[in-house]
Amino acid sequence: MKTMIFATLLALGLPAYAGEAAPNAEDPVIEQRMINLATDLRCLVCQNESLAGSHAELAEDLRKEIRAQMKLxxxxKEVLEYLTDRYGxxxxxxxxxxxxxxxxxxxxLLFLLLGLGAWYAALKKRRTLQAAQLDEAQRAAAEKLLQDK
Amino acid sequence: MKRWLPVIVFFILVGFFAKGLFLNPREVPSPFIGKPAPAFTLPLVGNEAQSFSPSDMRGKVWLMNVWAPWCVSCRQEHPVLMSLARGQSVPIIGLNWKDKDREAAMLLSTQGSPYYAVPDDLSGKVGIDYGVTGTPETYVIDRQGIVRMKHVGPIDMDVWKKKIEPKLKELGA
Known part of the structure; x- marks a missing residue:
């Protein structure tokens, strides 16, 4: 019996954790739009974080501002303009x-072209090497080598 | 010649990286240089009945120093600003940015104020309008209200002598 009660209590405890990750946004559509946009924006405080993922206070303010403008x-594009007007x-x-x-x-693209150019030059050089002509004596020596098994 | 090519490329790369090491990544180019300082009207710290707007400064070259009581490097900058204020070369406006704990008035009365006026930007919105990324930041604004320079980080005597003072001279302050 005790085990049963204990198990029931444990089971009751679980749903309490499930709610924790829920976003506290009032408008999920705007929240989604804001996050989509902010993922491609740089947080100006921690420069290697996106505006969507940063915990810096300025990032929070800017997210708030983006939401407010979307609500308006x-x-x-207009929201991006608002930000680039201020932060470049x-x-x-x-x-x-x-x-x-x-x-x-x-x-x-420039580097690709350079690489292609270098590749072409190398190929061309190799082709001229292969086309080197043998004189009669060399040809005869080669023939001899091939027949001398 | 040909065998030296990789060495040459290597040193060119080293040159770029060395330059990159000494750049300040905080120094984000401001889009406001050469443009009018954004307008705002904010109440003054310690005297809410009065307000400040940049148009009050028409005809003067002035500095707008964005600071906050919670900002550590602003404290480091404070004595420098105090000595500049004593020299009275240029009025300094101290935009009090996001002072949620309402400490500015107290701090300025105990430590002394280098400021001509202290507009109170509690929400931080004016800061955003100026593209502020952190405190302290200082803008040089000319007689026509055009932003001429932005300095990110605390002003010390070196920055003042080499960067800001020459600009003020150029603007005829």
Missing amino acids: GKND DYVLYQPPFKPVTYLLWLGP
Whole structure:
């Protein structure tokens, strides 16, 4: 009997833990939009954390601000504009494609082209090596080697 | 020549990394340089009936120092600002950022205030409008209300002499 009561009490205790992870957002749709957006934004206090994942107080304030703006009906682009107006492109993990970032975006392609060029040059060199001509004496020596089993 | 190529590439890379080591990652380029300082109106610490807005400073070159009583490096900066204030070269506005424990008035009356005015940004919203990422940060604002420079981190005599004072001279303060 005692065991039964104990087991029942244990079972009763379990659901209490289940509620802990529930988000305390009033509007789950806006919360989801905010998190989607903030995952690609940099927290300016701990620079290697996203705005969605950071516990810094400023990150919390900014998340609050993003929520408030979304509630006012602003779309994601307008919210991003609000942030980049204040913190610059630095808040974006994915920098925009513009003259100062051309090298950043096109750099990998440049390196690929360099690599292809080097590869082509090496291949070409090898081909000319293979095409080296043998003179008569060498040819005869090679023939002899092949027949001399 | 050809066999030296990897060595040359290596030293170019070392050059980039060495430069990167000495950069300050906190020094995020501010998008406000050359743009008007965002407008706001906030009550003053210790005198809530009065308020401050940047337009009050039209015609003056001024500094806006974002600080907070809970900020440790602001305390380190405080004596420097005090000596600058004694020199009276430029008015310093001390934006009191997110002072939830309401300690600013007390602190300034015991330690002395280097500030011309202390607007009270309790919610931190004005700070966000200025792109503040942490305290202390200092903005140099010119006679037309345009932000000319932003310094992240405490001002010491070195920063003052090499960075801020030359800028003030240039702006004719």
